[in-house]
Every structure is written in C-alpha cells, then in structure tokens.
Amino acid sequence: MPRQRGGGQGGTARKWAGVQNRTLWFWIFVGPFLLGLGVFTYIPLGWSVYLSFFDAHNTVTPSDFVGLGNYTAMLKNEAFTDSLWTFLVFSLFIVPATYALSLALALMVNRQRRAQAFFRSVFFLPAACSYVVAALIWKMSIFNGVRFGLANTVLGWFGGDQIAWLSTTDPPWYWAVIVTVRLWLQAGFYMVLFLAGLQRISPTLYEAAAVDGARPGWQVFRHITFPQLRATSVAVVLLLVINAFQAFDEFYNLLSDARGYPPYARPPLVYLYYTALGQGQNLGLGSAGAVLLALIIAVVTVGQAKWFGLGRKEAQ
C-alpha cells in the first residue's frame, strides 16, 4: 500500500480515476448522453433558428439573409395560421375527451375486484398498436364512407343515412374519425397513470370520509378522490397537450392518399412537413415555422405549469 501511495505513474492514475474524483466519474456517466443530446437536439435547434433567417431552398448552408422575412411570411400565411387553428380545435376535442375517458376507465377498473388485470390489459392493449395500423383500420374498415364500412353498417341498422366520413368537410365528420383513433390509442396509457395515482391515495382518507357521513360515489369522488389526483391530473393534461401538438401520424395516414393531402385539417406538423420536405424543400420557411411552434409550445407549457401551480406541492 505505501508503495502505491508514494507516487509512480500507476499510483497517480489510480488516484486520479478513484472514487474521490467525483467530477470525472459524473462526466463519464453523463457525458456520452449529454454529448448526443447536444448534437442531435441542441445543435439542430440552433441550426433551425439560424436557417429561419435565411432564404434556404433545398440547402442547409444558405447565403441569402432575409432577417425576419420568413417569420412574417409564416404569420401572414393563411395555411400556417389555419394549421394552428386546426390544432386548437383538435386539442379542444381530444384533451378533455381523453382525460375524461381515461379517468373513468381508471375509476371503474380500480373498483373492479374480479378480472381487474384482464380489463386493464384490454384497455392498455391499443398502446401497442401504431398510429399507422390504427389509421388503416379506421380508414379502410370502420369509417370508409361506403356501405361495407362498419360505422355505416351500424348506422344502417338504426335507419341512419350513410356518411362519407373522411371526404366531406361540411359537416366535418372527419373529426369524429381523427378523434376516436387517438382516443382508442391513448386512453389506456393515461388510465394506467390514473390507476397509479389512485393506488397512492391513503385508505384512511376514505375511512375518515365515511365517518363524516360522506356518501360513497359522487361525494367521495368530489371531495377526496379528485383533489387527491391533482398532481396526476396536471401531468396528464400536460402530456395530452404536448402530444396533441405533435399530432402527425393519424392525420397523415387518414387523410392523404395518392392525390396528396387535402387542403383542410392540417395540424402544424403536417403543414411543416409539406413546407420543408415537400416539393421545393423550403427549409428556411419550415425552420421559421418550427421555431414559432416551439415558442408556442414553450409558452403554453410554462403557462400551464404556472396556472396549475406545478411545484406547489412541495410548498404545502
């Protein structure tokens, strides 16, 4: 031992790489991940901001500086602002609907003693299905707007008229198709989050409520269960909004066909996809749109966190 400590190359190296050198070991563990995140998230973001100030058609090293031109063009572009409205309409449907359905499923499954695992699995199972496959089933088998579609067959049983689900904008039946696909795919995942939250509620709270004469059912839900699920609810709504912003797969797969994408129902990502990577590859304009979208998401997320008081829990 004394010989090692006395110096010599092996000794110093060992000491240098020993447990004491926490900074070194921290970077050995975290460094590779952070480096990759830097290269594949931070650099693209920075590059995108840079590109957004240039006229960049089909090139990533543009020379034609246009200042805020791309931004003003984007904000004046009706197709882009329409895409933001599309997102707004979509999230106004999907966020409350998914929230309500997943919470209802969790409450029912949680109280179900027999076959609980079965029901949980069935509702969670769609999470293993891709948007591409789900969109295929919805588009070609359930809502295919002709007599042999399941939805129209069922409507027919009740004497209803046939509906061209995806190809009519007035009334906009395509929303029913788009919303139900996402509802089916996502509800089970959020149900699991709620189930986890429900299991953390202390049984003594329910006992106390029973002693106080609260009637099981609505009263207990309103005064105990729902307030106790607050943290879960905040996380669920946050994730739902962020996921809604990312909507691409089902819109693309439900609505586009060999003739291209129809001019209606383009959420921001679909619009950006066609701007940046469609014909013309207008990367400058696409980047400006991506930066605008990122800013909107950041504002919404931070605003929502403030509104719901994320972190207020620690203060209690």
Add this chain to the structure above:
Amino acid sequence: MRDESRVRAGRALRLALLIALALLFLIPFYLLVRNGLAAESDITSPEWTFFPSSLRWGNVRELFADTSVPYARSLLNSALIAVATTLGTLLLASLAGYGLARIPYRHANKVFYAILGTLMVPAAVTFVPSFVLVSSLGWISTLRGLIVPTLFSAFACFVFRQYFLGFPGELEDAARVDGLGYWRTYWRVVVPNSRPVFAAVGTIVFIGAWNSFLWPLVIGQDRNAWTVQVALSSFTTAQVVRLHELFIAAAVSIVPLLVVFLFFQRWIVAGVERSGIDD
C-alpha cells in the same frame, strides 16, 4: 337491505359497462385479423358480415411472395432499429440517470435541467432541423441516420434518474467497502438489482421505436430503408390497394409488439408507477 341491493346493482352495472367498453376496445383488433384473413371480396362486400366467408391463411404467404412490396425487408429494418434503439437508449440513459442521481457533483442540477428542458420541446418539432443535420452528415436512408439521433431520450434519462434517487444506498455502501469504484458498483450491484425498471423502460422504448413513423418517413427515403410503418403507410396512400394484403401486413406488423407487450406488460405498469411521472 335497500342499500345492499343498490350496491349490488351498481356493481353489476359497472361490470356490464366494463364488458361493453372492453368489446369496443377489442373490435379494431378483430377487424384487423378478420380482414387480413379474408378474401378481398369479403372486405368490400356490400353486405357487411361479422365473419368472413372463409379464412385464408394463404394471405400471409402471398404477402411475402409479393415482390412489388419490400415488406420482409421493412420488417427486418424495423427489428434492427427497434433492438438497437432499445439497447442504446437503455445504456446511455441509465448511465446518465445514475450519474445525475448518485454521483455528487456541484453542477448536477444544472445539467439535469438542461436535459429536462429538451422534454419541453417535443422531438417532433425539431424534425426539420434534425433532418437538416442528418442530411448534411450524409446519413439519409441509412440505418445510422434512423437509429443514432433517436438514442438520446430525455424521457428515459428522467425515468432512470427518478428511479435511482430511490435506490437503497446500503447496497452501494457495501460495494464501496469492498473496494469497488463507481463503474464496477454500477455494473455489478446497481444494474442487477434494477432489472424491473430496465425492462419497463426497454419495453416502452421498443414499442415507441417500432411504432415511430415521422422520423423513418423523413429519413428512410430509399425503399430499402423503409421501416414497416413506412411500408404500410405507402400501401395505404397508393393508388391501387390490395386490401387483404394491406390488412394482413398490418396484422403481421403488430405480432412482435403483442409478444413483447404481453410478456412485459406488468413491468410497463410498474415502470409507469415508479417513474414519478405524476409526482
């Protein structure tokens, strides 16, 4: 007495509702298999029937024999991508999560927030700049381009950090007394005792990688680089569609996931519960 019968009626009502909802949730899976094993004429028959007139297992053979569609190749690509992404993400994110949670370092919190911040910008928003980067690296239509940029999941890192924060310190102390450094403690003590969280994150990452669509669509421009989702999508938007082939292809594409899913399901649930995502 009246109360008791009401409770019983409520219970029966709930069960009935659950069964009805469960059937509703299962119908799409049924339609997938029904159409996949039916004849084309069954799918487009003007009279919708619950059961197809005959089950045609030959549809599977037909799908793989059809050379106009690179389906087998796309399955192989998806498998390679999903496995590589899962292993790479588990390695990188678990190391980072452990470092953040258990190695005391002055600026650890700042690093953590820098990582967490990227969660706020959904990956999909960065697809334009990421595409730009990957194309300037010359990685378009390569497996590298499909795999490497997706390996750095802030979400996985976050889950591992939360998990390791709650890891019992006594086990590491014992390793330390035995003279193990951080590296060997991690591999010999921490990893073997954390199998459930690795299984949970691994399953979620695998499902995500197998199902991801936008990135493979953007990067896999060459037919040989198509993943199974891109291949399926290109059938649905094609002019001439052979419906039964499309459906059997989609059914085949979810088989690997159902296996993974049913096998690891309890870990997904446990992983979600432990991730602290709703804390």
